[in-house]
Amino acid sequence: MTTDQGGTVATVTYRDAVRMALQDALRRDPRVFLMGEDVGRYGGCYAVSKGLLDEFGPERIRDTPLSEGGFVGAGIGAALGGMRPIVEVMTVNFSMLCLDQILNTAATLRHMSGGQFSVPLVIRMATGAGRQLAAQHSHSLENWYAHIPGIRVLAPATVEDARGMLWSGLVDPDPVIIFENVMLYNMSGELAEDAGGVAIDRAALRRRGRDLSLITYGGSLWKTLGAARQLAGEGIEADVIDLRSLRPLDDATIMESVARTRRAVIVDESWRSGSLAAEITARIVEQCFWSLDAPVARVCTAEVPIPYPKHLEDAALPQPAAIVAAARAVMGR
Amino acid sequence: MGVFRMPSLGADMEAGTLVEWLKQPGDTVRSGDIIAVIETQKGAIEVEVFESGTLERHLVEVGATVPVGTGLAVIRSDGTPAGAHNDLPPVAPVAVAPPSAPATPPPLERTALAGSFGPKASPAARRLAQERGIDLDTLTGSGPEGAIVFVDVEQAWLRRGASVVTGPAKSSGVDGMRAAIAAAMARAKREIPHYYLGHSVDVSDSLDWMGRWNDSHPPADRLVFSALLAKAVALALDGFAEFNGQYRDGQFHAAAQVHLGIAIALRGGGLVAPAIHDAARLSLPQLMTALRDLTNRVRAGRFRGSELADSTVTLTSLGERGVDWVQPVIYPPQVAIIGAGAIQRRPWLVGDSIVPREICQLTLAADHRVSDGHRGGLLLREIEARLQAPEAL
Amino acid sequence: MTEPEIRQILLEEIGNVAPEIDLARLRSDRDLREELDIDSIGFLNLVIALGRRLGVEIAERDYPRLRTLESSLAFLAEITGPRARA
Numbered sequence: 001m002t003t004d005q006g007g008t009v010a011t012v013t014y015r016d017a018v019r020m021a022l023q024d025a026l027r028r029d030p031r032v033f034l035m036g037e038d039v040g041r042y043g044g045c046y047a048v049s050k051g052l053l054d055e056f057g058p059e060r061i062r063d064t065p066l067s068e069g070g071f072v073g074a075g076i077g078a079a080l081g082g083m084r085p086i087v088e089v090m091t092v093n094f095s096m097l098c099l100d101q102i103l104n105t106a107a108t109l110r111h112m113s114g115g116q117f118s119v120p121l122v123i124r125m126a127t128g129a130g131r132q133l134a135a136q137h138s139h140s141l142e143n144w145y146a147h148i149p150g151i152r153v154l155a156p157a158t159v160e161d162a163r164g165m166l167w168s169g170l171v172d173p174d175p176v177i178i179f180e181n182v183m184l185y186n187m188s189g190e191l192a193e194d195a196g197g198v199a200i201d202r203a204a205l206r207r208r209g210r211d212l213s214l215i216t217y218g219g220s221l222w223k224t225l226g227a228a229r230q231l232a233g234e235g236i237e238a239d240v241i242d243l244r245s246l247r248p249l250d251d252a253t254i255m256e257s258v259a260r261t262r263r264a265v266i267v268d269e270s271w272r273s274g275s276l277a278a279e280i281t282a283r284i285v286e287q288c289f290w291s292l293d294a295p296v297a298r299v300c301t302a303e304v305p306i307p308y309p310k311h312l313e314d315a316a317l318p319q320p321a322a323i324v325a326a327a328r329a330v331m332g333r
Numbered sequence: 334m335g336v337f338r339m340p341s342l343g344a345d346m347e348a349g350t351l352v353e354w355l356k357q358p359g360d361t362v363r364s365g366d367i368i369a370v371i372e373t374q375k376g377a378i379e380v381e382v383f384e385s386g387t388l389e390r391h392l393v394e395v396g397a398t399v400p401v402g403t404g405l406a407v408i409r410s411d412g413t414p415a416g417a418h419n420d421l422p423p424v425a426p427v428a429v430a431p432p433s434a435p436a437t438p439p440p441l442e443r444t445a446l447a448g449s450f451g452p453k454a455s456p457a458a459r460r461l462a463q464e465r466g467i468d469l470d471t472l473t474g475s476g477p478e479g480a481i482v483f484v485d486v487e488q489a490w491l492r493r494g495a496s497v498v499t500g501p502a503k504s505s506g507v508d509g510m511r512a513a514i515a516a517a518m519a520r521a522k523r524e525i526p527h528y529y530l531g532h533s534v535d536v537s538d539s540l541d542w543m544g545r546w547n548d549s550h551p552p553a554d555r556l557v558f559s560a561l562l563a564k565a566v567a568l569a570l571d572g573f574a575e576f577n578g579q580y581r582d583g584q585f586h587a588a589a590q591v592h593l594g595i596a597i598a599l600r601g602g603g604l605v606a607p608a609i610h611d612a613a614r615l616s617l618p619q620l621m622t623a624l625r626d627l628t629n630r631v632r633a634g635r636f637r638g639s640e641l642a643d644s645t646v647t648l649t650s651l652g653e654r655g656v657d658w659v660q661p662v663i664y665p666p667q668v669a670i671i672g673a674g675a676i677q678r679r680p681w682l683v684g685d686s687i688v689p690r691e692i693c694q695l696t697l698a699a700d701h702r703v704s705d706g707h708r709g710g711l712l713l714r715e716i717e718a719r720l721q722a723p724e725a726l
Numbered sequence: 727m728t729e730p731e732i733r734q735i736l737l738e739e740i741g742n743v744a745p746e747i748d749l750a751r752l753r754s755d756r757d758l759r760e761e762l763d764i765d766s767i768g769f770l771n772l773v774i775a776l777g778r779r780l781g782v783e784i785a786e787r788d789y790p791r792l793r794t795l796e797s798s799l800a801f802l803a804e805i806t807g808p809r810a811r812a
Contacts, residue, residue, distance in 0.1 A: 262457045262483055293455040293482040332476040547786040552774040555786065557766040600763070601746055628767045652765040 008193050015185040017159040018048050018124075021166035022086065024196075026056050029084055032170065033060040035071055036088030036124075045090050046126060046185050072098035072123065076106050076175075079121040084170050092127040092141045092179065099144075106175040107150030118173045122166065128181040128219045128269055129317055135305035138313075140269040142179050142218070143276040146247040151175040153247040154200055157221040159189035161244060164198030171197070179246075181219030181269075203250040205257065209237030212263035212327055215254060215280060217243035220267045220318055227323035236331055246276060254280065255287050262293035263330045267318050272300035294330040299323050335384045336392075336404040342373055342380070342641050347466040349373045350398040351405065356388045362408060367637065369405065374466070374513035376605065379637045386410040398463060454481035461486045465512065510603040521662050525580075526701040529660050532713040534720060536676060537691040542723035558676065559595075559650050560621040564726045565719035566648055566671055567591045567612035567620075573712045575704040576669040576697075577645045585668060585703045590614070594644030594664065595624065597631045605631055606647050606664055607640035617726050651675050658694040668700035669709075671716070693720075727780070727806045733799060739775040743768045754795040761795075780806050 012020070025032045034049060034056075040063040043050030053061040064071040068089055075087040089095045095102070106119045129138035146153045152172060156162040162180070169176035206221065207228050216224045221242050228238040239257045243249065258264045264284055268277035277298040284296050302316040339349050353370040356362055368382040389407040393399055454462070454469050458481045462469050467489050469481055476482035521527075539561050547555040570577045570591050578587040593612040598604045609615070609623045627640070649661050650673040659672035674694040681690035695716060697709050719726065737749050744762040752761055759769055773784050773792070782805050784792070791801040 262455070290456050290460045293457045293484075294477045294480070329477060332474075332478075332480070332482065544786065551783055552770065552777050555770060557770060559766065598765075600744065625767055625770070629771065654759060654765075 009190045010193055011188050012159055012191045013185065014159050014162050014180075014187045014189070015046065015048055017162035017189075017191055018166070018180060018185075019050070019052070020191075020195075021163050022049060022052060023055070025084075025086065025167055025170055026052070026060060028167075029170070031082065031084040032086060033062065033078075033083065034086045034088065035062040035064055035075060037064055037066055037071075037090050039063060039088050044088070046180075046182065048180075048185070049088075068094055068098035069101055072101045073105070075121050075123070076101060076109075076119055079106075079119045079175075080109070080117055084120055084122075086122045086124060086166070086170070089123060089125045091133075091137045091182075092125045093136050093139055095123075095125055095141070102145070102151070102175070102177070103148055107148050110174060111150060119175050120170070120173050121175045122169045123175070123177045124166075125177065125179055126182050127179045128183055129301075129306045129313055130183045130219070132308060132310055132313060133182075134308040138306035140218075140301065142246055143268075143270050143274065143279070145177050146249075146276055146279075148247070151177060151247065152200070152245070153177050153179070155179045155181075155218040155244060155246055157181070157184065157218050157242050157244070159187075159191045160195060161198055163191055163195045165200055165244075167197040168200045172200075179218060183219045184222075187222070200245055201248075201250065203244050203253040204242045205239060205253065206242045207238065207240035209239050209261070211236050211238060211261055212265060212330055213239045213241060213254070213257040213261045214265050214267060214323065214327065215241045215243065215257075216267035217246060217276075218269070220269050223318060223320050224267045224323055227320040227327065230320065230324050231327050234328075234333075236327060236333075238327060243276075249280065249283070251283055251287065254284065258284050258288045259291040262291050264292075265297045265299060265323065265326045265330060267299045267323055269301055269318060271303045272298055273303065275300055294332070297326045297330050299326050335386070335408045335410060337368060337382050337384070337406040337408050339371070339399050339401050339403045339405055340380055340642075341401045342371070342378055346373055346401060347468065348398055348400045348463045349378075351393050351395050352377055353395060354391060354406075355379075356382075356406075358388055358390045360388045362386060362388055370635070374510060376510060376631075377635055378641060379635055381637060382408060384408045384410065400463075452481055453478060455483065457483040458486045461490075465490045466516065510599075510605075514603065517664060518662050521665050525663050525665060525668075527663060527698050528701050528706055528709065529696060529698050530706060530709045530713055531658060531694060531696045532710075532717065534693050534695050534717045535681060535690045536693045536720050539720045539723045540676070540691050554618065556617065556621050557624075558653075559648075559673075560617060560624050561720065561723060561726055562650060562673055563593055563595065563609065563612060563624060563648055564615075564617055564620050565716050566646075567593050567615075568726070569712060569715040569719050570646060571613060572715070573708065575708065576699060576712055578668060578703075579645065579666040580668050580700060580703065581666050585700075588645040590645070592643050592645045594647035594667070595627060596647060596649035596661075597628055600632060605641065606644060606649075607631060607637075608644040610640075610643075646670070648673070658696055660696060661698045663698055663700060668703045670698050672696040672698070729799065729803055732780070732802050732806065735779045736776065736795075736798060736802065739772055739779065742775060743772050752795060756794060758792065758794055758798065776802065782806055 022034060038045055039049045040053040040058065040061045072087055075085040078085045106121060109117045109119050127140050127142060142153060142155060152174060154165050154169060154176060156165045165178055169178055207225060214224050214228060224240055228240050231238055239261055241253060241257055266277040266280050268275050270276060277300055281296045299318045299322050304316055307313050307316055349371040351369060352372045356368045362368060362382050363385045364383050365381050367379045369380050371378050371380050387409045389409045391406050392404045452469050453474065455476060461483055467486050472481050472485050472489055474481035475485055543556050543561060574587040577591055578585055590611040591613045592608040592610050594606040594608050596604055596606045607627055609627060612620060615623060644667060646667055647664050647670040649659060649670060651659055653675055655675040658674040661670040661672040663670050676691050676693045678689055679692040680687050695713055697713055699709050740762060741749060743764055747762055777783050780802060792798045
């Protein structure tokens with residue numbers, strides 16, 4: 001298969017794309033190394049780093065103890081010392097143990113040193129529910145990090161972004177957190193064989209419509225696109241915005257869309273209260289108030305610990321049916 | 334004690350934007366003073382106050398767009414103590430109730446509050462309605478919870494017969510003026526049963542007389558033919574009440590004076606027809622001064638609200654470089670408009686000889702609900718007679 | 727007054743009565759009122775302004791000499807000339 005530009009493309013999974021990104025970074029820059037729980041001999045909790053230990057050896061693919069505060073702190077120190085560490089935190093729930101390192105150290109050092117030190121660290125975290133991993137492994141806490149000045153927060157939703165955002169994050173002189181939704185690892189997509197870094201400043205319009213703006217990111221993108229297809233069958237054409245960058249938010253893309261469609265529904269797998277969806281709602285009201293034709297709507301996760309049983313887990317999360325219902329409501333149908 | 338309110342500067346105006354305050358708190362104002370500049374679809378308009386006293390305070394900030402009737406400033410009449418403005422809603426005085434009587438919430442205030450929000454309408458719908466002069470109370474909503482949304486206003490605008498504005502809506506400038514003209518002209522053609530008359534008038538004597546006048550006067554005191562025409566029309570209307578006035582609420586209201594609207598084309602597009610007040614009473618030089626002043630102010634984008642709203646009849650003149658004749662459209666709520674084509678040198682029968690004469694084709698469009706063709710013809714003849722006795726103008 | 731000065735004043739006053747006209751594109755041998763799209767009041771404004779700026783009174787019978795930009799320059803030079811030499 002070939003691309004428009006004549007290059008070849010291959011069908012790969014999101015997991016493959018992340019692994020390709022890791023391999024590429026490790027090959028290109030000797031300062032890059034990967035560190036985390038079970039990333040080496042076990043090949044990664046989600047099999048992302050499978051085979052990397054054989055290719056790059058234990059100096060660069062480092063298994064760590066179950067101590068997020070310790071190994072994230074070590075990653076910050078390595079970055080300060082001139083390395084380009086990639087630290088994997090198994091799930092965002094566990095990152096609460098290293099929140100102190102991220103918030104109080106990584107995000108502040110440039111500021112507190114008067115610009116003398118920077119922390120070129122990339123932290124990868126799995127996030128999201130849907131695999132029946134219950135209430136301690138399933139939450140979406142991206143908004144906690146998107147709240148913090150001094151770090152950049154990315155959410156690749158496509159294989160192209162999974163392949164490209166890691167390198168762009170490594171090039172950034174400040175800490176970057178990349179959230180990989182666990183439901184995406186098995187998803188397949190087409191990827192150019194010469195794919196590389198991608199721009200990480202802008203949101204992407206994944207579908208174009210005239211009637212409302214569906215704004216989402218990460219694992220919810222595909223549910224939202226599914227809902228948009230169903231809505232199109234009812235004559236409602238939706239813009240679908242993939243935020244890609246959760247901090248900073250690309251206001252321009254959001255506002256251009258909402259000013260055009262006059263209606264917005266935000267789909268966000270985190271809990272509604274204090275969510276990114278709330279932040280985006282506020283920005284729309286601040287910047288687009290006079291263009292609105294309906295109250296801004298949100299489709300978020302029920303405010304409960306994520307349940308273990310499959311039917312309850314599904315019921316707690318944003319699903320296409322709920323997105324369709326919210327879209328109909330803002331259309332007055 | 335009075336409140337200076339956003340005036341209605343024409344039948345289609347629903348709201349205006351305050352552009353500039355020309356009087357500040359503490360300033361003395363006299364009835365007729367220009368107090369503010371208001372931006373409407375027709376352009377920036379200077380508005381007068383009709384009360385004398387002291388401007389106590391502004392109620393609206395520069396830049397705000399508010400509906401017609403909204404209080405803009407408090408005018409304290411001469412002799413009224415400062416601060417006596419309790420007819421204003423924002424500062425309702427709190428009554429001190431005796432302790433035994435339970436405080437009764439004032440029910441009227443609540444009603445007034447609910448009413449002031451009007452029907453449920455989205456911000457986008459409200460903005461568009463304001464820009465296009467659509468009354469939200471007349472619409473049925475199709476949005477969430479029955480709210481009026483953007484498309485409802487757009488549909489109403491299209492139903493009203495105005496031209497379709499494509500692309501992003503603009504609130505002022507030529508597009509706004511185009512929308513205003515579209516609304517007024519569509520209304521004229523929809524509501525007013527026009528009839529049309531035409532008459533060729535020999536204006537050679539007028540031009541000769543004007544040439545002699547101009548030879549003996551410096552440029553600033555010279556006349557143009559439009560001034561003679563305006564005076565002739567204003568004088569002729571004296572005996573033709575059914576052409577001078579406004580048609581409102583299903584009936585004609587004759588006007589006591591001739592407020593002669595002058596159609597003025599703007600450089601860059603669009604036109605407006607502000608009035609020269611009581612034109613029949615002005616001497617020809619005064620009328621000429623008024624005409625020049627009005628034209629220059631209109632082209633500079635500044636004219637007064639009362640000049641726009643209270644024309645009783647309109648004159649449209651194609652000018653020296655125009656074409657032979659015009660079949661004009663009445664500007665509602667007026668009931669007549671007089672057109673003048675470009676003056677052309679033509680072979681003309683005078684007695685039994687063919688001689689070159691200066692000919693102007695006068696036309697009249699009038700409202701058949703109010704007048705008939707026979708009287709219209711007499712009016713054109715009367716204008717002709719006035720033009721042929723220029724020394725009496 | 728020199729011809730460049732007169733020209734400068736003429737163009738300035740044309741700019742005042744027809745502000746959106748690109749003076750560089752004005753054709754000097756065409757009817758000025760057509761070129762500028764001005765009516766009798768606009769033309770009268772121009773005559774008044776030129777009279778004031780140049781210190782002369784332009785008679786109505788001389789209006790035909792203001793037909794084009796070229797003829798206007800020649801005419802204005804003529805009526806301001808003798809005084810300039812004085």
